[in-house]
Amino acid sequence: MTINRHCPTCRSRQDFRKLNDDEKAWVRAEGSRSYVDNLWRCTAVGCLTYFRIGRINDRGLLPEKFKKEPPADAERP
Template sequence: MEFKRCPSCGGPLQAFRPLTDEEKEYVRKEKPDHAPDAYVRCTREGCRRYQRSWNWTDGGWFPPPEEA
């Protein structure tokens, strides 16, 4: 677990975790110039932010979950 600035959450540093395989597939499509393993995801409840481990300005947001 890494603690980093999250532009979505603001405030204190947030915990980030490695991406799941499904999340890596999404990032691979959105950020084809970088390896998905370079990205981490914010663990704060409700946050969908992912960003590069060493560069918080390079990231994006996962889409909201589809409702059944």
């Protein structure tokens, strides 16, 4: 399930999805949140922004290891 919202990092409307289990584990381990089931992540290539819907100013960034790479065929002319 995705929702379409404004991403403050991308500065445009993007699809967001809930964090997966690895992302939730990282956010918990990072220590800033204990409840992570209400966090949504931007699905744009290269974006690492996550936040609670309705709380756009309460956001964070996932580490680079969670960066989504563009599909290999997208780089071809």
